[in-house]
Amino acid sequence: MSTKITRKTVREEISRLTSLGQFDEALNLVLRFKVKGFTITHSTIKRDYKLPNNLIENLSFRAVKNPHYSSAAPMKLYLTCQVQIAYQGYQNNQV
Numbered sequence: 001m002s003t004k005i006t007r008k009t010v011r012e013e014i015s016r017l018t019s020l021g022q023f024d025e026a027l028n029l030v031l032r033f034k035v036k037g038f039t040i041t042h043s044t045i046k047r048d049y050k051l052p053n054n055l056i057e058n059l060s061f062r063a064v065k066n067p068h069y070s071s072a073a074p075m076k077l078y079l080t081c082q083v084q085i086a087y088q089g090y091q092n093n094q095v
Contacts, residue, residue, distance in 0.1 A: 010035055018081045023060040027079050031062055039077040049087045059086060 010033045017026035030038045042061070045051055059082055063074035 005033075007033070007035065014038060018079060023079050023082045027060055027062055027077070030079070031064065031077070038080060040080045040083055042076040042078070045078060045083055049083060049090075051083070051087060051090055055086055055090060059083065 010029060014026045014029050014035065017023075017029070026038075029035070042056065045056055056078075059078050061076045061078045063076055066072040066075050
């Protein structure tokens with residue numbers, strides 16, 4: 001008996017893993033099944049969240065081939081939810 005894997009079940013599993021703080025496993029699933037809407041690039045983190053590099057270095061990421069420029073360095077993809085959690089902590093420490 002085989003279980004059919006659907007995008008919905010993958011999304012639910014990613015959400016479950018992130019709620020448990022298992023960011024590496026969630027990131028692996030996102031990339032394995034090419035699920036959109038769960039990742040953010042390093043440059044977007046710097047631009048939108050303005051997090052310092054030392055905080056970004058502590059986040060889980062995966063380096064993937066840059067789809068825009070084949071000769072460029074690989075893109076670093078981070079889980080958006082982990083970035084948001086780090087941002088909230090950063091904001092709370094700034095107050």
